[in-house]
Amino acid sequence: xxxxxxxxxxxxxxxxxxxxxxxxxxxxxxxxxxxxxxxxxxxxxxxxxxxxxxxxxxxxxxxxxxxxxxxxxxxxxxxxxxxxxxxxxxxxxxxxxxxxxxxxxxxxxxxxxxxxxxxxxxxxxxxxxxxxxxxxxxxxxxxxxxxxxxxxxxxxxxxxxxxxxxxxxxxxxxxxxxxxxxxxxxxxxxxxxxxxxxxxxxxxxxxxxxxxxxxxxxxxxxxxxxxxxxxxxxxxxxxxxxxxxxxxxxxxxxxxxxxxxxxxxxxxxxxxxxxxxxxxxxxxxxxxxxxxxxxxxxxxxxxxxxxxxxxxxxxxxxxxxxxxxxxxxxxxxxxxxxxxxxxxxxxxxxxxxxxxxxxxxxxxxxxxxxxxxxxxxxxxxxxxxxxxxxxxxxxxxxxxxxxxxxxxxxxxxxxxxxxxxxxxxx
Numbered sequence: 001x002x003x004x005x006x007x008x009x010x011x012x013x014x015x016x017x018x019x020x021x022x023x024x025x026x027x028x029x030x031x032x033x034x035x036x037x038x039x040x041x042x043x044x045x046x047x048x049x050x051x052x053x054x055x056x057x058x059x060x061x062x063x064x065x066x067x068x069x070x071x072x073x074x075x076x077x078x079x080x081x082x083x084x085x086x087x088x089x090x091x092x093x094x095x096x097x098x099x100x101x102x103x104x105x106x107x108x109x110x111x112x113x114x115x116x117x118x119x120x121x122x123x124x125x126x127x128x129x130x131x132x133x134x135x136x137x138x139x140x141x142x143x144x145x146x147x148x149x150x151x152x153x154x155x156x157x158x159x160x161x162x163x164x165x166x167x168x169x170x171x172x173x174x175x176x177x178x179x180x181x182x183x184x185x186x187x188x189x190x191x192x193x194x195x196x197x198x199x200x201x202x203x204x205x206x207x208x209x210x211x212x213x214x215x216x217x218x219x220x221x222x223x224x225x226x227x228x229x230x231x232x233x234x235x236x237x238x239x240x241x242x243x244x245x246x247x248x249x250x251x252x253x254x255x256x257x258x259x260x261x262x263x264x265x266x267x268x269x270x271x272x273x274x275x276x277x278x279x280x281x282x283x284x285x286x287x288x289x290x291x292x293x294x295x296x297x298x299x300x301x302x303x304x305x306x307x308x309x310x311x312x313x314x315x316x317x318x319x320x321x322x323x324x325x326x327x328x329x330x331x332x333x334x335x336x337x338x339x340x341x342x343x344x345x346x347x348x349x350x351x352x353x354x355x356x357x358x359x360x361x362x363x364x365x366x367x368x369x370x371x372x373x374x375x376x377x378x379x380x381x382x383x384x385x386x387x388x389x390x391x392x393x394x395x396x397x398x399x400x401x402x403x404x405x406x407x408x409x410x411x412x413x414x415x416x417x418x419x420x421x422x423x424x425x426x
Contacts, residue, residue, distance in 0.1 A: 023083035025066035072291025079112030109300030124241030134317035141251035150224025201253040325355035350411035
């Protein structure tokens with residue numbers, strides 16, 4: 001739980017630093033809200049049921065479709081509108097590593113602009129979030145649905161076969177070129193069409209080289225060229241956000257599974273452990289407009305909380321356990337309890353997070369051990385002698401040093417000690 005709160009708190013600080021506002025949507029939606037808005041796989045994995053009123057409802061599969069519906073109900077929102085939402089979603093998965101029936105998504109979306117700077121900002125948010133929680137090696141893969149559509153046309157496949165192409169090439173890193181070719185042939189593509197698909201998705205090199213090569217292949221397809229140029233525009237802006245060019249790579253095989261994407265798509269991968277993508281998103285320019293009744297281009301991303309936590313734990317990147325209290329007030333004996341409770345309240349009111357030992361009074365060794373196990377850095381001893389002098393004894397749990405402090409100045413002294421501890425490099 002401490003790690004979950006740490007990651008969520010870190011992401012929220014990053015989201016807010018870019019001007020995203022918290023905006024939540026309901027857990028339960030009418031099932032028809034999702035009809036035609038998600039892929040066939042998403043429809044299969046959705047929890048749908050009739051409620052007691054006989055209404056067909058569904059638990060949210062993601063946070064994107066509910067956002068589109070709610071945006072459509074608020075035509076007076078200032079555009080562009082930037083929101084974030086951190087909440088659980090549900091999918092009828094077969095639980096395994098990296099796949100859960102209930103898990104949390106951390107979403108950021110920018111509604112109402114088609115500018116490439118909005119796409120670049122979302123990628124910058126992803127990069128800053130992962131860096132902030134301790135990731136040092138990750139890769140943001142980038143593609144464009146327009147380029148994918150052009151690839152399908154370039155291959156000579158029929159429009160009805162395009163979906164098979166997207167689903168197959170998205171598995172390229174898992175099943176290899178031979179596996180993709182076998183799937184394409186089984187789906188009815190001609191051998192020549194399958195080879196042309198693999199020719200394009202296997203393009204490698206620096207981002208500029210890959211984009212130039214794609215543009216040459218797709219030169220006769222205006223939509224495909226548009227997709228390549230959109231990717232180039234986004235990549236050119238990333239250094240302005242402080243994103244290292246090597247952190248984002250063009251991947252012609254990246255498709256993303258949800259059908260509502262219309263332009264740029266991206267996901268973040270880590271080599272080890274193998275948990276799948278830890279973030280994913282893209283531009284979905286038609287989805288919000290379908291609810292709003294007017295064009296509302298939108299781009300967004302989702303960071304998968306559980307997968308990110310799994311990586312942090314496996315790579316030992318978790319922060320040291322941290323309790324919310326900086327001070328533990330010990331209780332000398334039963335008679336000292338009222339004084340300890342009053343003192344702790346005085347410290348809290350003065351802005352010092354303080355806990356009182358609530359076990360059996362006495363036995364100071366047990367109380368100090370309790371503070372040490374919880375990682376509480378400071379303890380207060382307030383026995384009869386201290387009480388008679390209107391003092392407390394402050395103990396540094398790291399160094400073992402103890403010093404008497406006037407009770408009326410305890411809060412000031414403790415705040416200074418806490419600040420010094422926080423400024424000291426780990």
